[in-house]
Structures are given as structure tokens and as C-alpha cells.
Amino acid sequence: MKQLIILTLASLFFTASAAADEALTAEVLKEKSLAMCESKASVLPEGEKAEALAVCQCVAENTNYELILEAKKSGDDSVAKQHMEETLKTCKAEDASIGS
Numbered sequence: 139m140k141q142l143i144i145l146t147l148a149s150l151f152f153t154a155s156a157a158a159d160e161a162l163t164a165e166v167l168k169e170k171s172l173a174m175c176e177s178k179a180s181v182l183p184e185g186e187k188a189e190a191l192a193v194c195q196c197v198a199e200n201t202n203y204e205l206i207l208e209a210k211k212s213g214d215d216s217v218a219k220q221h222m223e224e225t226l227k228t229c230k231a232e233d234a235s236i237g238s
Contacts, residue, residue: 164203171198189233196229197222 162170175194179187202221209217 162207164207167203167206168198168201171201174198193226193229193233196232197225200225200229 172195175191175198179191179194182190202225205221206218209215209221
């Protein structure tokens with residue numbers, strides 16, 4: 139699962155980086171992120187797939203893409219990175235509490 143989450147965050151960050159060049163909207167970024175979750179989860183072993191997909195989708199659903207886009211435009215990648223790390227932490231905690 140950790141691999142999927144890391145790939146998800148890296149991909150979200152890359153997608154946001156490309157957004158400035160392609161004039162992507164927050165909604166398009168969210169859709170791309172959700173599609174990426176499905177794609178990345180499809181290659182995981184069955185025992186890891188459901189949990190990894192749930193966390194990945196949580197991150198995709200709860201990411202503030204407007205904040206990410208603004209951070210990228212301003213060149214302050216640390217804001218985007220911090221937001222994504224906090225979102226991931228929250229989603230992992232939610233997943234852990236559901237699983238217990």
C-alpha cells in the first residue's frame with residue numbers, strides 16, 4: 139500500500155506541475171487523480187488492493203486542488219507538498235480507524 143500512496147502523491151504533484159502549462163482546472167486534476175488510483179491499484183496483489191485504493195481515493199477526494207494549483211503558480215511547492223502530506227496522514231488515520 140505504501141508504494142501506491144507514494145506513487146499517488148508523486149503523480150498528484152506532477153499533475154499539478156503540469157497544470158500550469160496545460161491550464162488544468164481543479165476538477166480535472168481530481169478526475170485524473172481518481173483515475174490514477176484505479177489504474178495503480180489494479181496492479182497490486184488482491185490482499186492490498188482494497189485498502190490501498192481506499193486511501194488513494196480518500197487523498198484524491200480530499201485534496202484541495204485549488205490550493206495545489208495556486209501553490210504551483212506561485213512557485214511555493216512546499217505548500218502543496220505539506221497539504222498533500224497532511225491529507226495523506228488524515229486518510230491513513232481514517233482508514234486505520236475503520237479497519238479496527
